[in-house]
Amino acid sequence: MITQPYITNYLSEHYADDAYRELSGYEARGGFEGLRKAVQMEPADLVELVKSSGLRGRGGAGFSTGLKWSFMPSGNDRPKLFVCNADESEPGSFKDRLIMERGPHQMLEGILIGAWAVGASKTYIYIRGEYKVPTRRVEQAVKELYERGYLGQKILGKKGFDHDIVVHSGAGAYICGEETGLLESLEGKKGQPRKKPPFPAQYGAFGLPTTVNNVETFAHVPFIVARGLDWFLAIGTEKSPGTTLFGVSGQVERPGLFELPLGTPLGEIIDHAGGVRGGRALKGVIPGGMSMPILLPEDLDVRMAEEFLSERGTHLGTGGIMVMDETTCMVRVAAVTSYFFRDESCGQCTQCREGTGWIHKICERVEAGRGSPADLELLDDLPGLMEGQTICAFADAAAWPIQGLLRHFRADFEAHIAAQRCPFPESFEL
Ligand SMILES: Cc1cc2nc3c(=O)[nH]c(=O)nc-3n(C[C@H](O)[C@H](O)[C@H](O)COP(=O)(O)O)c2cc1C
Ligand code: SF4
Structure with missing residues (x-):
């Protein structure tokens, strides 16, 4: 369930207002001031501004957005691309959905500012397949931008500023949120992450230089450009502004x-x-x-x-x-979590494919009251064998929660083994 975001701030300030979803309503509330300011700047200065803002990617890894933009090659010998990662499949995460439903133009304006900064000629927005309403809202917003000259050729009358946006629906795989799995899927292949290097800025979608950013990351950019560095740097912490x-x-x-x-x-x-x-x-x-x-x-x-x-x-x-x-059974949490990761592993790396399966089997056995102390010893070792060993960070993402649960709630695991049943009758249903 999404409740009204009631802490007034810049992103969600107008989300309750249906008019904000339309281009005219967005413009009436200050929309596209950032882009107008951006196109008056030299692209390199714009990259520098975003770097100095300290904006960190909101897709999970927290990497500096400006620094990532600076990795894009200069020159125009090959077309450059942007990809907006709107796959949002991390359980517990539903923020990108709200941005696309209530403020799609924020993200689109951020994309256009970035496109001017790095010289990208096209953006693919890769949206999670289950996100039907967000997809419709973004498609509608993109249509409006073409009609009003914010997309296509000579944007804002600026010679050499041409940009197209393609909205692409995913088909429901968590691993397609990992940026190179996403690129493979976008190209029509199985969504399996790529070995790096080469990194997307050198060899991204369709072999072209590509920058991948999250929906929310793009949504912050117009505010930074329109309101300035001092304003942005005053919000949040020194290392994580905004x-x-x-x-x-x-x-x-x-x-x-x-x-x-x-x-x-x-x-x-x-x-x-x-x-x-x-x-x-x-x-x-x-x-x-x-x-x-x-x-x-x-x-x-x-x-x-x-x-x-x-x-x-x-x-x-x-x-x-x-x-x-207090009613939650942490072994049940481990069983559910490991089930998800076992199911979503793309299977390329042995440590991930086999490790996620083993972890799940053990957690399920302990939860069902059939575990032994030897199971716990195995659980102590397995995540460490997966971490940092694989093509992408999925294996780390699968290992970390289990390590955390064992570190803090070992007593729950031991109680299941001693009692040969789950001692938390009121915990959530499996
Ligand atoms: C398994 C896995 C799943 C991911 N899923 C998402 C996702 O759904 N959305 C997203 O923006 N980033 C996701 N990421 C992070 C992306 O790989 C990438 O770092 C991000 O899109 C970069 O954007 P940012 O720099 O703006 O955060 C995922 C990473 C991993 C390892
Ligand atoms: S770590 Fe897992 S999800 Fe990532 S490439 Fe290897 S098998 Fe696939």
């Missing part, structure tokens, strides 16, 4: 999206979501989508930005916060 859309799900009173500055304490965000449901005690919180290691109730003071979360052994990821109360 706001983000934190998605809060799980056992809270009011699940939803909350736009807040990066660095807001975790406990404060959960309070915005009404606190733990039914006044129960908190047991654990996943801070950034299912692939990120879990935190404990004593971590509620942590500031939600990568530099602080990494000190506690976890990451910001996509900012999808999943709250679990």
Whole structure:
């Protein structure tokens, strides 16, 4: 469920207003001021501006957006491409959906500013297949941009500024969110990540230089350009400026999206979501989508930005916060999580293909009351054998949550083995 984002900030300020979804409504509320300003600038200065803004990608890895743009080759000997990653398949993450449904022009304006900065002639927007409404809204918005001369040839009358946008639907595979899996899928092949190097900036979609950015990353760009560096740098933390859309799900009173500055304490965000449901005690919180290691109730003071979360052994990821109360069986959480990763592994790497299957089998066995102490020893070793060994970071994403659950909730696993059953009768249904 998506509730009204009620923390007023720049991205979501007008999301409640249906007119904001239309080009005229967007323009009336300041839309496309950033692009008008951008085309007055030299492309290299624009890349520098985004670099200095400290904007970090909102797709999960938190890489500097300006730096990524600077990797694109200069010169016009080969066409350059942008890809907007709208696959959003990380369980617990639903922010890109809201941007596409309520403010699609923010993302499109960000794409156009980036296109001017790096000299890209075309953008592919790769949208998660299940996102039917967002796809329709983005398609409608792209149509409006063509009609009003924001897309096509000589954009804003600027000679040499030509850009096209193609909206492409995915078909429901988590791995197609990984940027090179996405590129393969876009080319009509199986969505299997590529070995790197070469990196997409050298050899991306259809062999052309390509930059891949997340929906939300693009959506921040117009505000940075229109309102300036000082304004942006004053929000969030020194290393992670700006706001983000934190998605809060799980056992809270009011699940939803909350736009807040990066660095807001975790406990404060959960309070915005009404606190733990039914006044129960908190047991654990996943801070950034299912692939990120879990935190404990004593971590509620942590500031939600990568530099602080990494000190506690976890990451910001996509900012999808999943709250679990005292009734939750953490072995069940491990079983569900490992089921997802076993199913979604693309199967190219042995460590990932076999490791995710083994982890799932063991977690399921322990949860069903058939586990032994030897299972726990195996679970201690397996994630470490997968991490950092594979073509893409999926295997790390599959290993981290299990490591986190074992680190913090070993007692839950041991209680299942001792009792030969699940000792949490009130936990969620499998
Ligand atoms: C398994 C896996 C799944 C991913 N899924 C997504 C996704 O759904 N959306 C997204 O934007 N990035 C996803 N990423 C991150 C992308 O590979 C890439 O880093 C991102 O799109 C870059 O955009 P940004 O720099 O703007 O964050 C995923 C990465 C991995 C390893
Ligand atoms: S790590 Fe897993 S998902 Fe990534 S390429 Fe290897 S098998 Fe595929």
